Amino acid sequence: MIDLIDKRTGDAFCENEQEVMKKAFIPLLKLVNNFQGIQGRSDAGNPDMTVEIIDCHMTLNPMAPYLDFGGVRRTNADYAEAEINWFMSRNRCIKGWPMIEDNTIWSRIATDKGMVNSNYGWCAFSPENGNGKRSQYDFAIEQLLKHPDGRQALIYYGRPQIQWEWNDGKHAKYDMICNILTQLLIRQNRLYYIQTIRSNDAIFGFINNFIWHCYMYQKREYYHLRPEQYREVMQAVQFAHRRQCAHILRYRLL
DSSP, X not given: OOOOOOOOSSSSSOHHHHHHIIIIIHHHHHHHHTTOOOTTOTTTTOTTOOEEEEEEEEXXXXXXXXXXXXXXXXXXXXXXXXXXXXXXXTOOBOTTOTTTTTOHHHHHHSOTXXXXXXXXXXXXXXXXXXXXXXOHHHHHHHHHHHOTTOSOOEEEOOOTTHHHHTTSSSSOSSOOOSEEEEEEEEETTEEEEEEEESOEETTTTHHHHHHHHHHHHTOGGGTTSEEEEEEXXXXXXXESOHHHHHHHIIIIIO
16 A cells, blocks of 8 residues: 555645646636637647647645545546556556556557556666666755755656657657656755646646655655645646546536
């Protein structure tokens, strides 16, 4: 079992859900209602085209990792545990991992051999994605301990090679890593966790991505600090299927 603190302040639509609704779901629904997709796209007349907002900022409570949007979309605890366990294995192959191997999205972006880039545990904890001896996470914790008031505690999920490896058929079939960078800051004995994301699907990607970063935030190395904020900066947040998501939001959430 994954060990996660969950301090929700009520039964439904708590502070995190309200922030996501305000910053992502409602603005996206307005685009759906106005039929404003991505300008210049060849599928502009397609009811399943993508709508997006760019430069989306949210401030969330990392001590409340489980989300519930009126029962329409909620955190699947079993899947979240399976995905985090796979992440922490640092195995970039999805084959043999229950609930991961059969997941539609992971299967779509994986090579025939099951390889992907976006095992976030590998990105953060493997020395292979660090300097060969130490991981991105090791570096960040070291910087926090050495310079608590510094700004150098960074975890890079992506790397320049991804621009060529995201769809080369060897490392992945279609996997440009969505998480770009985590910055950790300590101010007044409080831990700030700032996540920058390249792209995030509001319906099918956000919830699972959020619980991973809550897991990272709640690591034991931080227990001496008071929790403060998880800030998410998404370069683009989108609905992948306009017609389906409009139905979910219009008739069940709003």
